[in-house]
Amino acid sequence: GRGAPRRGAAHVEMGPQGKRWPKWKQRRDNSGDDVTEENRAKKLHHGVKCIRKALKKARTFEGRKIQRRATQAAAATMTPTSANKVDAAKLSTQLAAARALDVDALGAHVGEKTLRAVLRGEDAPSAAEALPATNDSETKASSKAVGAAAVKAAGTTAALVVARRVLAAACVREEINALQEKLALVGDRQEWAKGRLAREEARRRAKEDEKAKKEAAREEAQREREEAKRRTTSRGPGDVDAQVDDVDDDVDDDEDEE
Known part of the structure; x- marks a missing residue:
């Protein structure tokens, strides 16, 4: 074909993206400079974007699940009892919290929490650890992470409950774990690069x-x-x-x- 390699042409090793490194572009040598923070900032920025994308998906799924449960609760009996009324009101509040959840702020919050955990040599925080509410300062920080609109629409408690369920979704945990691995790998690569001069000597x-x-x-x-x-x-x-x-x-x- 037109794009087929010529017969007898030398085999060219391709990079991970299927492209060769341009000959005119000089490779960056990180052996003498400590660029760990710079590389971690890049990984964090990209990881937060992926987490936000997963949060939007999980928020949509959580909203549909709450809506389905509310519909089932409303159709359970023709004469709802007081308990059913309370349950329906609770589901309605959670649905409002899910729709008003600020995924951008929540993604940035979880990303920072993951970075701090990696720097301490710990695993990424769970949903409950990412949004604690044991004291006033933690409750204030967690409320800021879920967004003022969600707190206003459903209250602090309901907003945090819904946000924790969204954070516990499999797609979100997958992105959080991937960010943790990337952030940890940055330090290992930097140490390897800094030791390159010693190995060459x-x-x-x-x-x-x-x-x-x-x-x-x-x-x-x-x-x-x-x-x-x-x-x-x-x-x-x-x-x-x-x-x-x-x-x-x-x-x-x-x-x-x-």
Whole structure:
């Protein structure tokens, strides 16, 4: 086809996105700079966007579930009892809270909570841990996270109950866990990058040591060859004549003794 590679062309390794790194674009070297905070900010920004998208999906699902339960409660009996009236009113309040829930503020709140947990070496907070209400300060922060509109429409308690259910949705937890893994990985990659110079220096020293050992071995072999050559040269005709003269002297001495 038109886009098919030419026969005999060299195979080109592609990157994770199916594209090669441009030759004109210089790769960034993070080995000398600590860019952990910068990279974490980028990961946090993208992770919060994904969490907000999941929160919108979970909010829609929660609203439909509450609406279905309210319809079933209304059609349960033709003459509703006081208990049914209370239940219907409660569901109506929760439905108003779900529709008014501020997913942007809630996503940013959960993202910051996840970042703090990663910095402490802990897991991402659960739905209840992300929106606590044990004291006034925590209740105020949690109310701000769910949004003033939700608190106004349903009250603080109902708004927090609905928000926790939305946060506990599987799609939201999946994005929160993914953000946690990315934030934790940033620090590991930075430590690896900062140690690259030390690893390169260690490899350079190892190569120099290996080169020095090979050079010493070559010099030793050269000395042995020269020594062997010197011993061979000393065994020439002159050395043989000297040995013959020694033998003749020994023979003359024996004849004199006789």
